[in-house]
Amino acid sequence: MTQSVAKPSGSSKGDPGGFLHAFGVQADPELVQLALTHRSWAYEHGGAPHNERLEFLGDSVLGQAVTVELFTAFPDLSEGELAKRRAALVSTVALAAVARQHGLGDMLRLGKGEELTGGRDKDSLLADAVEAIIGAVYLSTDPVTATAFVLDLVAPLLDDAERFLDALEALDPKTSLQQEASRRGVPHPAYETTGTGPDHERRYASRVTLDGVTGTGEGTSKKAAELAAARDAVTRLRLPVAQRRA
Template sequence: MTDVSHERATLVDKLGVDIDPELLSLALTHRSYAYEAGGIPHNERLEFLGDSVLGQAVTVRLFTVHPDLDEGELAKRRASVVSTVALAEVARGIGLGEYLLLGRGEQQTGGRDKDSILADTMEAVIGATYLSAGPDAATSLVLRLVEPLLQDPERYGAAMDPKTSLQELAARNSLSPPVYAIEAAGPDHDRVFTAAVTVGEFTAVGSGSSKKQAEMAAALTAWRELSARA
């Protein structure tokens, strides 16, 4: 077995579901790698499918388990679990970044740990699971991955509005208000933004495909770290 095959087998073990090797390889192929390899297929179609499977699985789970919640609260909880920041957290939990196929530019700019790339790849893996093992297996995978998020009620408010949550946390702890700094890298059609937020002497970093997304990712990381210290 080649090193690559061995690595993919390790990922399959972590996921706990049998995924067709070709589909798994496609799910891990970022468009930057596909472009440099001469225009081979990449994972965005699988990402599209996985996004739908993810949304349905989480929606049904919340609707079934929380008959007391109204539509607005259900929507808020779903958004907090299927957000880019949340999915990136799930992806880091299984070490997904080390398995990605990235172009040289993304490799050099830390693509293996970018929220947007990790979240999109996580959705693509869910899509590959759906095609390989069917809807029940894909739903089971989704629920296994997001269950820790669903069981953490404190994350709902912060995940929905991390910048406000961080500002409130700083005020409660008599810290200076959050200050954000933004950098951008990459071509115009594939721009990646990196935000650094500083609260007192603490700094956290986040990335995304827009300034807003990057700031939200940085704010949520800072909120979690500072909350754990409080």
């Protein structure tokens, strides 16, 4: 597969993709290193490339692989139940659990601020790294190999999906908000998200409105801010009308 993507300069220490050997997968070491490079490290190294583009790609590959697997494995489940399982399995908490299982936190390249504030064990950073690794594998191999890798990677989650379903609302309030929209017969909501501050200390604020009720949230990533806004909106929607605040 001939695809071009910016790679971080300099040689990597050791074998950052060594954990892939257990899956029978080989990936471009530079792409793996890029997948493990957080934007805070990139900022401190002259604006070097970081893993967000690979994360974007990996998120799509992950979603498709899990969707097809669930559709095939559970022929009797409704669309709504399949959506719940998918949301649980690709949630930040679930992917962070995968990252911890394979020690990805120790492999991350982080800026000093993230290092000092426990970035190696932050769910959001770990989940993003898993998605970026999937993107790196996809670019290094082919769609069939990448799909097989995803399914091997999330196999423990598929076997224990109920554990994540029990906490689905907390894990993925965006899905809960979409379900509220479907139940009320209104369009799925759109998020208005803005970021402020330098790249290494960027803060995001998000706002989402459904059926006249607005939720707001903040976070250190766009994803975290939107999850917080969705959670706020769901909470407000379930209050008696007299208790809701704009």
